[in-house]
Amino acid sequence: MKLTRELDKACKLRATNLGLSQSAYIRSPIERDIATAGTSEQRPAWVRELLAVIAQHENDEHRRAS
Template sequence: MTTDPFETMSPDEVAAMTQRLVFTDEPVEPPIETGSDTGAVLIPRSVKMPLDLDKACKSRAANLGMSQSEYIRSLIERDIATAGTSEQRPAWVRELLAVIAHHENDDHRKAS
């Protein structure tokens, strides 16, 4: 277990450290994380939802072999991809996506 260095610093060491700090009004960028699959920059967001919806979301994500974050992100990406178009996908596309989703679920069920 690592020890917090601030717990072992003397008051003089803390004072010396704070005197070296330079304060500015420059904005601070959030830490950048990259997605393991795509290398995309991922920004953490907090999403509030009712407990029942959270449980259902967790369960659905697990059934799909995804984390909750991946599942929620996929729903947002799908919505944005179809936003602004009043046209529904052709029936053959909807059927194909349903077959793919069904087989993805089968594979995940077999693995568990």
């Protein structure tokens, strides 16, 4: 995958801040999308909100650990 120099730099920095490799950081949204693809039903709003809170908490923990 080709990235602009600026996007590549920002991607590496974000991955490092999360304690991930750049590949793992890029792969994560693709894996989430594939895991939920093919389901015609959208998750209830409360589930989406809960998952967002969990993801934010995990990001905060990764930042504190670095």
